[in-house]
Amino acid sequence: MSITTKFVFITGGVLSSLGKGVASSSLAHLLKMCHFEVDMLKIDPYINIDPGTLSPFEHGEVFVTADGSETDLDIGHYERFLNKDFSKENNFTTGQIYLSVIEQERQGQYLGKTIQVIPHIVEEIKERILKLGQGKDFLIVEVGGTVGDIEGMVYLEAIRELKNALGSKQVANIHVTLVPYIATSQELKTKPTQHSIIELRRLGVSANIILARCSQDLGADLKAKIASSCDVPVQNVIQAKDAPSIYACPANYLQEGLLDALFKHFNMEAQLDHRQFDLWAGLVHHILNPQRTLKIAFVGKYVHLSESYKSFLESMVCVGAHLKVRVEPVLINSEEFELQEGESETQLKERVARTLQSVDGLLVPGGFGSRGIEGMINAITYARESKKPFFGVCLGAQVMVIEFARHVLGLKGAHSSEFDTNAPHKVIDLLESQANTTHKGSSMRLGTHKISLKEGSLIAKTYNALEVYERHRHRYTINPDYLESYAKHGLEVVGQSFDHSQNLTEAMALKDHPFFLGVQYHPEFTSRLIAPNPLFKAFVQACM
Structure with missing residues (x-):
């Protein structure tokens, strides 16, 4: 079967709450304004079947989809940015993956084989990703947690295998990381990003684009330093500076060259629908003013x-x-x-x-x-x-x-x-x-x-x-x-x-x-x- 879908995996490093959900939503929003058919998937590494039984203090809001699924709150971001309904197919957890594999084993579907993380768990993950991507131009896959978490390693293995199977021109890895500002020395530090990329590589995945969260402008020198140490083109180091509103992020990422970097990686071209872009920009203007x-x-x-x-x-x-x-x-x-x-x-x-x-x-x-x-x-x-x-x-x-x-x-x-x-x-x-x-x-x-x-x-x-x-x-x-x-x-x-x-x-x-x-x-x-x-x-x- 020929697969034409472009898969974009978004991972996070250094610490949680860096805004992977907003980054994923912003990118999907930009691709939609280029008239691509875009779908999204949030993968949550916890073993709960869904967040429905989790305390709001533990996990935040439980978002409910139109089809009655209790999902991660990032699905709410997806819907608000893309103005479309998502479903249970757009969010799964480690608990769901293991439950599915165990149920299949109980039904005798593995013909007596020993059930293991590789290949059976990884294959279940890959199958769900590929199924959701069918018929779409792009599938944005956000991997919850942080690189290095033991819970998330199986997903990085699935990403590695999918890239090998589909080829580098159908898979892109965007890594969201932190470039912290140290007030005492009044400088931004790139070392956390370097270590995060090293850990990602250790698990067999290389970042194609780095989305660098920061509170201050990176500047050309720091971008060059990150590019050199993390082995990506300098134009693929995208500054993700703190924004006054999350809805301003698509325009900021566009200005920083995120779409250009992604399209160059996939060797493709597209035009933004400026009528839609201006409508969104007008609403953001009212938010900020x-x-x-x-x-x-x-x-x-x-x-x-x-x-x-x-x-x-x-x-x-x-x-x-x-x-x-x-x-x-x-x-x-x-x-x-x-x-x-x-x-x-x-x-x-x-x-x-x-x-x-x-x-x-x-x-x-x-x-x-x-x-x-x-x-x-x-x-x-x-x-x-x-x-x-x-x-x-x-x-x-x-x-x-x-x-x-x-x-x-x-x-x-x-x-x-x-x-x-x-x-x-x-x-x-x-x-x-x-x-x-x-x-x-x-x-x-x-x-x-x-x-x-x-x-x-x-x-x-x-x-x-x-x-x-x-x-x-x-x-x-x-x-x-x-x-x-x-x-x-x-x-x-x-x-x-x-x-x-x-x-x-x-x-x-x-x-x-x-x-x-x-x-x-x-x-x-x-x-x-x-x-x-x-x-x-x-x-x-x-x-x-």
Whole structure:
């Protein structure tokens, strides 16, 4: 079989969090603007089957694809940069590879052979890469972790074998590395990059292009030094200087010659679509030069690590680009809004008000577990009573309902059965489809589902539609037994879906309030720079 796909492998050295995901997305974005058919793959070396059971503190956000896969947060970058949906095929882990090989062995597919890392594990990796690349002009493959990690060695072996099988003109290796600035000596140091390249070579892989992350300009001398010591042409040492916005990276890489270096390696030519490039550049200009600034409080459980809310934060950037505003997120640990020792309820309420009165809006994002729930409830009470724009997503919507049940309907002890199985009013309860679930991995209500919107409602006007498709990730839902009581007091159902013979409440909004909306789904997963999700746009406009 003849393979015409060009494979670009992106590895990282020195340390993690160098921005391989943004680099991969930026390159794919540039290739797409040259009208190439581009696909992307993120390989994660950990042994978990997927990140769905990992703590947000451990791994950051779990991104959910349209087909219901729980994936690495870098898939979110891919979707936001390329404005397209990805699937379970675009992210796999070591756990998935080993599970697949073991299952095949149990089925007798290896004809009694001894199963080994080489060839069986490596072959499984290669097969998945080649399958995803079929029919594409380019496949960008981002390898998670850092060169030298024991978990990632099997992937570097797969890269080495693919290059030998396909030839150097169909495979390119881009190595992202760090050139740190040492303040005491006021100079950039290339030694970490040199050592990283040496380790890469030791494992049988040579870098064709070096993407050098730095906080200062490299300069011609340093580029020449890196090129000489790492055995690449000097024009293939691409400066990846810290950018004021990740969305500025494609233009920066283009200016630094990344596309030219890649096309020269593949012995090909292409022209950039400047109309698309200018549209993107215009949005980046609005990000970097906003006409005004808004402050929106994120009251959540994982604010210690902003990566946990990556898609929320990027959604605000994407909306801001279109509205020409900069949304400044104020990350607040919801536990801070709970009663402190010796504090009265009145003092607590005054303290919450003092903290939130200076923000333009309030958002409560998703999460799991009982920690910080009471603080979220107190924040939502303030937003409801003060007419401050409020947006609740998934858990945020559920907590909004709990707050309303307690403080407007007067249902003492109203809670979610997730947090209190003995609550007298389980206004949030387990989905019927989840009743017999025992496995935790990939077992929630996941992926895209159709939602019917109430005609004439603000949410229907926001979407300009009566039916929308949005992504989900939840086990609990709003108990329908109380909906009539909510409606009598102004909190009405404005979005519903039908799932497993059960009508599910997807969105609720409060009348006579500028913006008080809770949705069970995750609109942040479908918000892109080119096309922000309409709900985030409406929320920010309300905050304006």
